[in-house]
Every structure is written in C-alpha cells, then in structure tokens.
Amino acid sequence: MTEAAAVFRETSADPVTASVPYSHLSLELGHLYMEDFAEGADRLTRHFTAVRPWADTARAWAATLPDGKRPRISTCFLIDDYFSRLSTPAKLVPTLLESAERAGLTIDYLARESGCALADPARPDRAGLAESVMQRLVESPPPGSNGFRPPVSRTGWLTNGRRAPTRRTSAALDADSAWQPPAETEARGHSVFVDVELWDDNGPHRTWSCAFLAAVWQLARLGLLRDDGRAVLTPTPWERDLPFPDDWDALPPLLRLNPAAPPFTAYYTCSVLPVRFLPVEHAVRVILGQVHVDADAVGQAVERARQEKVTLPEGVAERTSYLFPPGL
Template sequence: MQIKPRQNLLEVWQAVARHSFDGGEWDWGEWGGRSSVADAERLLCLLYPATEITAFRLDDPDTTQRDVERALRSAGDSSEIPGNLVKVLSEFMEQHRGEESPTFSGGYYFAPEDPRQELTKEQRAVGVVDAYSMSVTLCLATLGFLKVYRGKTQRASTLAQIDRLWDATSARLTAAMVSLLRSFTVNVVDVSSDQGQALTRLLGQGRLSERQVLQRFQERFKALRAVISESVTLGLDSDITDELRNENRLFECGWAWSLVKGAPAARQDPGAVVHSAGTRPAVAGTPHHRRGRARPSHRQCGDLAEDGRTRPAPDRRQVLGAAVSGPGTVFRETSAQPATKSVPFSHLSLELGHLYMEDFVEGPDRLRGHFAAVRPWVDAARAGVGSLPAGKRPRISTCFLIDDYFSRLSTPAELIPPLLAAAAEAGLTIDYLARESGCAVSQPGRRDRAELAESVLHRLVESPPPGSNGFRPPVSRTGWLTNGRRAPSGRTSAALDATGAVWEPPSETGARGHSVFMDVELWSGPEDERTWSCAFLASVWQLVRLGLLRDNGEPVLTPAPWDAKEFPAEWDALPPVVRLNPLAAPFTAYATCSILPARFLPVEHAVRVILDQVHVEPEALRQVTVRSQGEGITVPAAVVDRTSYVFPPGL
C-alpha cells in the first residue's frame, strides 16, 4: 500500500470542481444554503489546503502550480480561480446571515425523532456547535486568503468585493467565537449522588476504590479546575465557582450541541464591534447524548422536543460565556496555559555511575574499584567543559543513580554510607543521589500519584520512516519505539512464495551508508501494571537532569536537602532526589555526561532513540536558550545532542 497525499488531494479538488462549478460558476445544488455546516465543509475542501499547504496556494495566480490548475480547470484558469472563490465566499456569507447577524443553522442535519413529523423552519434554523467551530476554521482561512489576494489584483470592482467579504468574514468569525463560548457548560457532581457514583464507577473501571478515583481526579484535573473557576472570559456563575473549588466534587465540562439555555449575551466593550450572532434563544430539554446515562435536571442545553415546544429549565444555571471583542481580536485564555517555572542550571551534570542492587551485594571492594576507574574520566570531563566567557568558573554537579525500581536487595541505611565512603576514598563527592523509581513515579511512596514515565510516554512523537503506511499501531499501544522502518511482516519462505517477495530488511531513518536499526521496548506487562524498561527510565532521567520536564508548569524531581546523619530503613522514606552536598552547583544542567559500565552501551543507544522523538515543552526549551545565551554559551538545539557518555574499560 502506498499513500500519495498530493495526488489524493488533487483528485479531491478535481471532484469538487467538477461537481460544484458549472462553466466557471459555482452551483450550490439542491441542498445549498440549507445547512451552514455542509456549505462550510464544502468550501473548506478547497480553501483549507489552499491556505495551509504552500504548494496548493490559490491566492497568487503567478505561483499556482500547473497540476493544481489542471485539477481546478472547471473553476477557471489560475487568474480566474481566486476571483471565483471570492464570489463564492461572498455568496456563503450572504446566504447564512439573518437580518441582524450571521446564522449557524443545522438545517437538514436535524431530523425528528418521529419520522412522521416534519421539522419547522424555526427548528431547522437552530444553530449548532459544529457550525460555530466550522465557521471559525473557514473564516480564518478566508481572511488569510484575502490578505494575500488583495495585493495581487488591481481591479476596482474586485477590491471592493474583497473589502465587503473581509467585513462579513470578520463579523462571522466574531459571532462564531461568541457562540462557542455560550455553548460551553459545566456540571459539578457530588460524589455521593447517583450521577457521582456512576461517574466514579466509570473512572475506576472496577480497579480503583472511590477514594483512589477522587484522589487521581483531583491530581489530574487540578489545573483545569483552577482555569475554569478563575476564568473571567468564561463568565462562570459565582455559585458554580464555589462548588468547583470544593475538591471533593467531581465535574464535567464541554460543549453542548447548541447554545446553553440561559447563557449570557456577549457584552460590548467601548469602541469595539460585537456582533450578536448566537443570541437566538436556546431551546431546552435535551436527553444526554450518551445512552443509558441520565441527564441531571439542572443541566439544560439546546434541543428540540418531539412537539417542537421548549421545556422549562430550573433557575439554577450551569453555563459559561463572557465578553468578546470585535474583528481582529485574538482569543486567548492566558490562565489555560500554566506558567512554566524556570530551574537553576549548571554547565554540566556529571553522573558518576549507575549500579544495580546486585553490584552493591558484591561489597565495598566493588564500589572502590568502580570509583577508582571513574576518577580519571571525571577529571577529563571537568577539563572538557573548558573556560567560560569573562573568566567564569564552570558550574559542575555530580550525581549517582541507584536502582530501587527493579529490585530492593538492601536498604538505604545499609547501602548509601558505603557508597559515599568509596567515592570519598577516590577523591570524589556525590552531590546528588537519585532513586530510579523516581523516574517512574515522581513520588514513589504514593502509587496514587501520576506516573512521571507515563507523562513522558504521552510526549513521544514517532518519526514516520519513508514509505510508512500507518499500518502499525502507535507506540502508546505497542510499547515499542524504533529509529526506522521495521521489516515487513506476513512474508513466507522462498520455497512457498512464487513472487520472490520473501524478506525485506529493516532500515534506519537517515542512515549514513548502512543502517543501524533499533527497536526499543518501553514497557512490559498489562497497561494498568506496566513495568517500565531500563532504557525508558534512563530517558526520563536524562530529561530530568537537563531541566526539561514540567508537571503543570512545576519542575519535577526537585532535589530535597538531606541533613540527617543517618538514612532511612525504607526506600520510600527517601525523596526521589536528595542533595547531599549543601554547596553543590544546581542539579539540572545545560548538558549531561554519564560515566557508565560498558554493559549500559545498548541501553544508552536506546535512550538516544527515545530522546530524539520526545516533544519537549517549547517554553522549557526557550528558558534554556535564554539562560545559556546570557552566559555566552551555545547549547545544541537537539535534546539528544546535549547528552554524552563515557564507557571506561573494565568498569
């Protein structure tokens, strides 16, 4: 199977042009004008690719490519197509506008529950969220198209038509945004209520207690709860705000299919034009859109009753909506983007080792031998940092990672003192001590906390190799991540395959001459009881040391000072990362260097494959760039290039 997106898109355009253009004139057909959703979707088939993909641009006749022009020849030549689109878009804006404001009718998308009945004209004219959201996309595409095309034509009549279309599109965009705000609703649920119990069972899936469900819900949606309750733009009622702040309540939020009953009208800011689209009174009485789940009586959103009449709604209001300014406004909810807190940076984070529990069992001699072999390479790594601008001394911190995730053959009280003594004997100081289980769960002692490893998993963006067809499930389902194209499956032996298509080797994406292919297992076991692989936890460890991970804007695995003379008898009583040296440079750094036994080489190769496909928060990357440039230091753009390794012989 081969995917040819350009050819497929050109074929879609050709079909749309043949169907819609008759002698260069747009033909809306029998159903045209009856549904703003359908009409907008039809126009977006042409306009969205034309404004999102450079090769498909239609706003500049001089740059229209030949195959694009051939596909749209029913709409005219390259100089005629933009003008025809302006005419069609103007017709759309006029058809879907009432006496005072734009309309967003569902039209023939609606159907009566009783097939023997007919819907009235007023019922078919009710606006729907699909129309609001579709209009936002269409209007943004239209404004982008007009902005370029206006500078490419000199005809006065066309320029005047463009100006009128610009105004109409701006008005529709504002109207659609207002309507989307007025269609958003929140439902706060008491855990002890019937609906709360049903929601608890749904979230728990029979594996978690009610208390665990509530704890996880509070942790996962803490930021969302704060955003909704504190948002001025959404205009939440004060009684709902009070209920939302009660963390012992569950809540649902989202869009109704139409305007929520009782949604406040948009306010007009002085000097701004606010269009009153979406001010049509909402009709109430909808059943919940999921079968088998009762709708609470106080949650009313727009719907049509069988007899076309509206049902009364109680006075208590569960709606959101607020002021929206006029054309040209950028709609942004700043509180929906938690501030990304910065972290201090060293120039280098130097890892002095990573040992398994089995290594510690071998006794003090094994530890002394380890640090004796590490010491020369520590000196080399320090010297490798070089001099800094203005004669500043480099900030270098050391760390050591202990495996308490895969096995716990000893306790911190028994294991850590001999480790520190062996390092000191070699003239080394361990500034920070970390537990590998902390890379799986940020608070290993609390299994109800969200897993740090899982949050990194959700940030993986697989790099599709050339020729991939989407057949293989994503990494979030398989648990395997690769650096190229796997060998095709389903082949037979040469004796049984008459076509000769017996076997194809895997290949590395971007290989230099020959491939070094790797397929990395990220976890094993069922989804609810995953055991993360050493390679994946080591990837999390590198991201933590580079200061690139955040949890709702907050740094993760922040080192905790350890002033006690003794260490605890249980690993879970020890913080995930402890600062042993009060004078140490910062734990996080612009770059990392790990001095490890050679047996970790394949693991760290897998780490590089993973890091190369992790999407890091842009603000975290920006902070590193700003801080490093301020010190006159250049940090590699690619995260994987900020890591380095030493594998001493005999370690």
C-alpha cells in the first residue's frame, strides 16, 4: 500500500491578474505619420480642427449611459516613432499639444507606437507587446481546410477565410482543376476576403506591420493585455510644463498629460482617423477576432461593466469603432 504524497503550493506562485481602471470610452484623436508632422503646425491644426466635431459626436454617443450617469471619456493620441523618426519629442510634442488646444481639444494620453512593439528596456528578459500578442493568435480554420498552409507563426500572414488554392502536383491537374476563389469564413452573401501581413523579417530585426501594431494598441486601450498577470502599457504621469527629451527612447511609451483625466483603458474605443487608415483598421478587426485574450482580464472588464449596467459585446472587435471624417 503506497502513501499519497501531499503537494504544498504557495498561493503566491499563482499569478494574480491585476485589475485596471476603466473609462466608458477611449477616444483616439488621431494617428499621424512622421511625414504629416514634417508639414508643420498648420497641418496639425487642420487635423484637429477637422477632428473636433466628430470627437463631439463620439462624446454624445457615450452620454447615453444608464441612470443618466456622466460618462468617463479619456482622449489619446498615437505617435509613429516606430517606422520613422524625422523629429524629436522636444520639437514635435509641444507643437502637437498646442495645435490640439487651438482646436479646443485636450490630449489626455500620449503614446509611442514603438511601445506597442518593443520590449520594455527595464525588463529585457520579457517579450515585447507585439511578440506576446502574436503568441496568443489562434487561427480560425475555414470549413474544408486541409492544413496545407503553414501556421501564422511561420508565415506572418493571417486571413479571415479560405485562400484560393495554389498547390498543384502536375500539369494535368492544372488543366483539369477548376479555379476556386477565396472565401470569407463568415460572409454574409458575398465575401470580403482579407489576407493580413503581420510582420516581415527582411531586415536585421523583425518589423511588425502597422495593422498588427494597431491591433496591439486597441487591446491595450481595452485593458485586455497582461504580462504574467501584470498590467502593461500603464500611463506614466508627465507634467505639462516639463521639457520633453531629445530622444524618443527616453520618453515613456505612454504618458498621462492630464492629471485629471479619466482612466486610459476603457470598455469601448473610438478612433477618429484619416480615411487612408480604413484598410488598416479592417485588418485590425480580422486580427482581434483571432487573438486568445486573457480570460481573467476579459472577465474583469465584463464584471466591472455589469456593475455599471453597461453591456459589453462578447467579441473584442465589436468594442471598437471608427470615424473617418473627410478632409483629414
């Protein structure tokens, strides 16, 4: 007769999923390339002037809360310092903030796009946000798929359906086989098939695509990213009269510029963007639909929303919305 071995485990060994505060809406006031900033302050002022009425529209939607509660709405702006760095924070950020203020807008949170991609310098042993989200991708196999296509972890491509078959074993098969079109998995009538490039390895280091980094950005704004239970991309307070550094890497990935701002993370997101971002954001929704998000983080958001009588859709992509005004 053998004795059962007792196993003791420290409760602290199980990572606890940190909770984050929630606004009702995270309102993104823009996402511009460095080339846009290079056009000067007038270009930024035109951008925010065009954004202002649409930002007011998004605020009006958030005002329809149960029990007449005042909505918590935080604003944010994402600067592209990942694909190019034509200027410095010391030169660019003050001009950006002044242009927004001239249009009657306040940027509560300022984020660097490289913060969605690179590892935290304080924790070089940990993967960057993009890498950790990539590891959570779960491809949705379309009906009738045979596994011929290598997984997204090898190819760097993710789709929302069945690709057109390309494999041929002989010239005879080519002659006899009928062409088959690609097909969207959940098409309503006709397909809108999308094949999204998530990264490339053409240079010395992996380069994440704009669409994939935008998906990481959405997940961060929705408060659904964790690192061993710890919250990530948390805001660093920054005094508005404090000078900005000359080096982007010396700037925290996410700044809280307004000390009175509602929380950065929110139940819903809305982004006011130039129409050229429309295909990128379509790709973002394809990605969000195939990310296995931390179950505890999702549960926390749902429970917090329930306590405020706010209903959250089951799908993460359905918590995101966009406005594409003319003239941006």
